[in-house]
Amino acid sequence: MKYISTRGQAPALSFEEVLLTGLASDGGLYVPESLPTFSASELRDMAALDYPALALRIIEPFVAGSIPADDLKALIDDTYAEFRHNAVAPMVQIGANQWVLELFHGPTLAFKDFALQLLGRLLDYVLERRHQKVVIMGATSGDTGSAAIEGCKRCKNIDIFILHPHQRVSDVQRRQMTTVVGDNIHNLAVQGNFDDCQAMVKASFADKSFLPADRSLVAVNSINWARIMAQIVYYFYAGLALGAPARSVAFSVPTGNFGDIFAGYLARNMGLPVERLIIATNSNDVLHRVMTTSTYGRQPLEHTLSPSMDITVSSNFERLLFDLYDRDGAAIADLMQRFDSGDIRFSDSAMQRAAGLFSSHRVSDDETCAQIAATWQQCEYLLDPHSAIGVNAALNAGLPAAVPVVTLATAHPAKFPDAVAKAGVTQAPSLPLHLADLFERPERCEVLPNTLADVQGFMAGNLSA
Numbered sequence: 001m002k003y004i005s006t007r008g009q010a011p012a013l014s015f016e017e018v019l020l021t022g023l024a025s026d027g028g029l030y031v032p033e034s035l036p037t038f039s040a041s042e043l044r045d046m047a048a049l050d051y052p053a054l055a056l057r058i059i060e061p062f063v064a065g066s067i068p069a070d071d072l073k074a075l076i077d078d079t080y081a082e083f084r085h086n087a088v089a090p091m092v093q094i095g096a097n098q099w100v101l102e103l104f105h106g107p108t109l110a111f112k113d114f115a116l117q118l119l120g121r122l123l124d125y126v127l128e129r130r131h132q133k134v135v136i137m138g139a140t141s142g143d144t145g146s147a148a149i150e151g152c153k154r155c156k157n158i159d160i161f162i163l164h165p166h167q168r169v170s171d172v173q174r175r176q177m178t179t180v181v182g183d184n185i186h187n188l189a190v191q192g193n194f195d196d197c198q199a200m201v202k203a204s205f206a207d208k209s210f211l212p213a214d215r216s217l218v219a220v221n222s223i224n225w226a227r228i229m230a231q232i233v234y235y236f237y238a239g240l241a242l243g244a245p246a247r248s249v250a251f252s253v254p255t256g257n258f259g260d261i262f263a264g265y266l267a268r269n270m271g272l273p274v275e276r277l278i279i280a281t282n283s284n285d286v287l288h289r290v291m292t293t294s295t296y297g298r299q300p301l302e303h304t305l306s307p308s309m310d311i312t313v314s315s316n317f318e319r320l321l322f323d324l325y326d327r328d329g330a331a332i333a334d335l336m337q338r339f340d341s342g343d344i345r346f347s348d349s350a351m352q353r354a355a356g357l358f359s360s361h362r363v364s365d366d367e368t369c370a371q372i373a374a375t376w377q378q379c380e381y382l383l384d385p386h387s388a389i390g391v392n393a394a395l396n397a398g399l400p401a402a403v404p405v406v407t408l409a410t411a412h413p414a415k416f417p418d419a420v421a422k423a424g425v426t427q428a429p430s431l432p433l434h435l436a437d438l439f440e441r442p443e444r445c446e447v448l449p450n451t452l453a454d455v456q457g458f459m460a461g462n463l464s465a
């Protein structure tokens with residue numbers, strides 16, 4: 001399998017090369033040159049597979065030529081054995097034809113585990129073979145950092161440095177990062193805000209001279225193709241459980257960066273019958289504005305009850321645009337260049353195509369709380385604020401009652417107890433047993449001044465041999 005850039009100028013890469021790359025050299029994002037597809041009869045056979053077996057079947061064609069199937073199987077089995085539910089991604093029914101796909105049974109209680117637990121293992125496997133070591137650097141306001149740290153904690157060939165704004169992430173989220181034990185894990189609490197952290201990561205990727213020449217820097221945000229790839233699997237898993245290929249299913253996806261829902265789009269293109277993909281946003285609604293006005297533009301960031309979706313631009317939307325513009329890399333490069341200096345408008349034909357599959361819905365903090373309360377009252381099921389946005393969008397999507405709608409539950413409610421309390425649910429969500437002692441575990445964290453020199457100096461001084 002070969003991967004090409006959405007901007008048409010960077011060289012095509014193998015899976016192994018894409019895994020170790022962030023952005024393409026032309027500023028674009030890598031996508032598969034072509035997608036594997038599954039026929040209806042293949043899908044019927046796949047319905048009998050458990051989660052790891054299904055993951056192997058779906059992921060194998062994407063890594064063909066880079067990782068032999070037996071090795072891939074071992075990596076996948078090891079990854080999903082860590083999840084605390086036998087089904088890995090179980091479904092719960094919360095209404096007539098309304099389903100919740102629980103993607104929070106991984107070690108850090110958010111859906112990012114599905115991709116980042118596998119990504120860490122894939123990286124370590126490839127690096128071992130290449131006799132190479134890399135440095136992972138990322139900034140986090142919450143879920144990405146903890147999932148990346150968990151995913152890399154046993155990786156001999158990776159030093160991971162995660163920056164978070166000192167005293168500005170929740171206690172649960174901080175502890176999920178700082179209590180993980182490993183010499184290769186470094187939590188840096190920067191005395192600044194999230195934007196300061198992100199700016200330092202960006203500057204470090206632009207100029208890597210603070211690292212020795214043999215250590216490259218790898219990104220773990222959702223521009224990394226392997227993350228999207230791993231997320232395709234659970235769309236098939238849910239669709240097959242609800243009767244695909246005979247029945248078509250809709251998905252409602254709480255999304256910020258368009259990463260998770262883009263995986264659903266790929267599942268559809270690979271043969272899964274998908275009735276509709278509902279883009280569920282909070283008041284940072286760049287995607288909802290695109291869908292309703294064809295205009296892509298930045299607006300000031302709002303801090304909401306669903307912080308993991310607080311973004312102003314959706315970087316993965318470029319991957320969809322590439323298809324909507326008939327894979328014309330020059331057109332995408334031109335659009336994105338114009339976006340650097342202001343709002344851009346997409347063509348009617350591109351947006352008409354998008355409207356054939358996607359719809360969107362924006363959910364305010366008040367509506368999020370009301371949804372948490374309503375679902376709790378109706379079936380004593382507790383939603384986290386991100387998942388509540390998905391459920392609210394699903395209920396307002398105007399789909400025929402006969403269409404099953406699956407909302408992706410992206411986080412465990414115990415990660416966001418304040419939002420649950422705000423919704424008026426008096427039953428506080430408790431942490432799952434494997435994290436019950438989280439507040440007793442020792443923390444390891446380095447508090448650093450808000451300067452690039454301090455952060456890079458710490459990193460250079462703390463690399464493994």
Ligand SMILES: *Cc1c(COP(=O)(O)O)cnc(C)c1O
Nearest residue numbers: 143255256257259260308410411
């Ligand atoms: C990261 C995250 C999201 C948004 O994911 P995208 O890749 O931006 O679509 C939603 N919910 C939770 C809990 C998250 O951690």
